[in-house]
Amino acid sequence: MSRQVEIYDTTLRDGTQAENFNLSVNDKVRISRQLDEMGIDFIEGGWPGSNPQAVEFFKTMQGQTLKHARLSAFGSTRMFANAADKDANLQALIDAKTPVITIFGKSWDIHVYDALRIELADNLLIIEESLRYLRPHAAQLFYDAEHFFDGFKKNPEYALATLGKAIDGGADCLIMCDTNGGMLPHEVQPIIERVQLFLKERGSKIHLGIHAHNDSETAVANSLLAISLGVRQVQGTINGYGERCGNGNLTSIIPALALKMDCDSEALRRVGKLTETSRLVDELANLPSNKYQAYVGRSAFAHKGGVHVSAVKRNPLTYEHIEPEKVGNIRRILISDQSGKSNVLFKARKFGINLEDNSPIIASIVKELKELENQGFQYEGAEASFELLMRRALGTQRNYFQLKGFRAFNSKRAMDQPSETEATIRLEVGGEEVHTVAMGNGPVNALDGALRKALIHFYPNLQEVELIDYKVRVLSGEHGTGAKVRVLIESRDQHEQWGTVGVSLNIIEASWQALVDSMNYKLMRDELRQKM
Incomplete structure (x- = not known):
């Protein structure tokens, strides 16, 4: 019988501590939905007491419904100078209103002395009191034993004592952290076995977890070893993002548990969504995907x-x-590889497109997709553009309007005044030519305004479209300012949210492509809804 494990994702908190890894609140919400769709058990949303963006994220998530995952707020034990009910950090955790709360505390005596500057007994007190205070406010309460392995090597009795106080405080799971990422597998095993003996001696059946960093390139190995020893929860990040050298990489851990270690969890049963999740996180973080990454990299099976x-x-x-x-x-x-066809068929079913397994259209879609990918297009964060591509190939995509030409230019009349941007568009709708002009905050905003101005007379429902995110990726940095760029636009209406993409040597052209796809997708979806 497969052994149950828990997958705890900390991409939105630990992952964002990676250099050059930045996410907006909207990005975090979108990643949360994807992680939930993938079957992740716990999503650590951030530290609500640390910055206004974290507070905004947790407020936003209060209006979201997750089907499987449980959201966790993260923080620390109380400050020694504060009573638990007066501690701002603990109160912020409660105010986040998440079903799960995770706090960390010190396990290593040098951190108690040098970082907190308190006595060892004082640290034990704040661990227990912080957890005891939070216990009534969380359905599940987790304790991250920071620097546990290093602390155990230096002072095993004290490291175990901190876990004892966490149990006394009411924690549901004790997570042993290799915070500095320096542990090797042969060091991890005897420490975990000693912790298990400690729990047995206390008569405790509390669950254990592992949180490994990758400074010695052993985070995945240490995580898998811990699970093999009976640890129940594994923490990590998508693509291994994290501070310094990163965290345990869930895109390697999850498939190993699912396919090689006879473990079970909802995320392991949905492991087929792993690659799309990996690439979505990269796209939203505006970072290039590591093509050589195990399991999910583009070269993993090349x-x-x-x-x-x-x-x-x-x-x-x-x-x-x-x-x-x-x-x-x-x-x-090969470009006509059967697995490429399978991917197209999978997407067709997802989009509600009737496509037979032996349809010759599949090969043409695969070929066009391959050509577009060679140009720099990627569709992990732009499924609306991919759906339009498929419908055009099938001949079912209506031509709502036709571009005749556009122009956008900036002017700056005085150095102490903001720039002025104007866009002009000529297009044809139903045989009628339309010519519009709009001002905007930059050329993309001006083009968006001119496009809407031209189309709303014919398609009033386009007023419902809101552009909520805009990202630019330079695809070939060696060409400097003449490099090709990929533009990703995120849009939404009252029904759904969708992503579109454009690629060009000209950032305005790439933006136009993504804008046009966004409007076409909206019109197509509304038309389909009317037929239902």
Whole structure:
């Protein structure tokens, strides 16, 4: 019988401490929805007492419904100078109104002396009191034992005593943290076994967790080892993002648990969503995906060598440790590869498009998709553009309007005044040519205004469209200001939220492509809703 494990994602908190990794509140909400869709058990949303953005995120999430995942607020034990009911950090955790609260406390005596500057007994007191105060306010209460492994190596009796106080305070799970990321697997095993003996001696059946950092390139190995020893909860981040060298990489941990270690959880059963989740996080963080990443990288199942290709065609097991489809990835050999067709069929079903398995249209879609990807298009964060691509290939996508030309220019009349931007658009709608002009805060905003101005007379429902996010990615930095760019636009109306993409050497052209797809998607979806 498969052993139950819990997957705890901290991308939105620990992941954002990575260099150059930044997410807006909207990005965090979108990632939360994706993690929930993937079956992640716990989503750590951030530290509500640390900054206004974290507070805004938790307020926003109070209006969101998660189907499976439980949201956790993260914070620290109370300040020694404050009573628990007067501590601002603990109050912020309660105000976040999450079903789960996670706090960390000190396990390493040098941190107690040098960081908190209190006595060892004082630290034990604030661990227990903080948890005891929070206990009535959370359905589940987790305790992160910070620097536990380093603390145990220096002073094992004290490190265990901190866990004892966390149990006394009412914690549901004790998470052993390799905060500095320096532990090697052969050091981790005896420490975990000693903790398990400690719990047995106390008669405690509390669950254990592991939170590993990757400074020694062993975070995944240490996490998997901990699970193999009976630890129940594993914490990590999508793509391993985190401070310094990163955290335990859930895109490697989850498939290993699901496919190789006979473990079970909702996320392990939905491991097929792993690749799309990985790439969505990269896209929203505006970072390039690591093509060489295990399981989810674009090169993870790419075969180039002649001998390898020949063998894989006969039997993929010759050079692949798993079937790529199991994690939502594809095998890359030929442009008309069967796995590429499978991906298109999967998306067609998701979009409600009737596409037969043996339809010749599939091959043309795969070919066009491959050509567009070579140009720099990516659709992980722009599924609306991908759906439009498929419908155009099938001949079912209506041509709502046709662009005849556009122009956008900036002017600055005085150095102490803001720039002025004007956009002009000519397009044809139903045989009628329309010419509009609009001002805006920059060329993209001006183009958006001119496009809406031209179309709203014909399609009043476009007034419902709100552009909520805009991202630009430079695709070939070696060309400097002449580099190709990819633009990702996020839009929404009262029904749904969608992403569109454009690619060009010209940022205005790329933005226009994404804007047009956004409007076309809205019109297409409204038309489909009317037919239902």
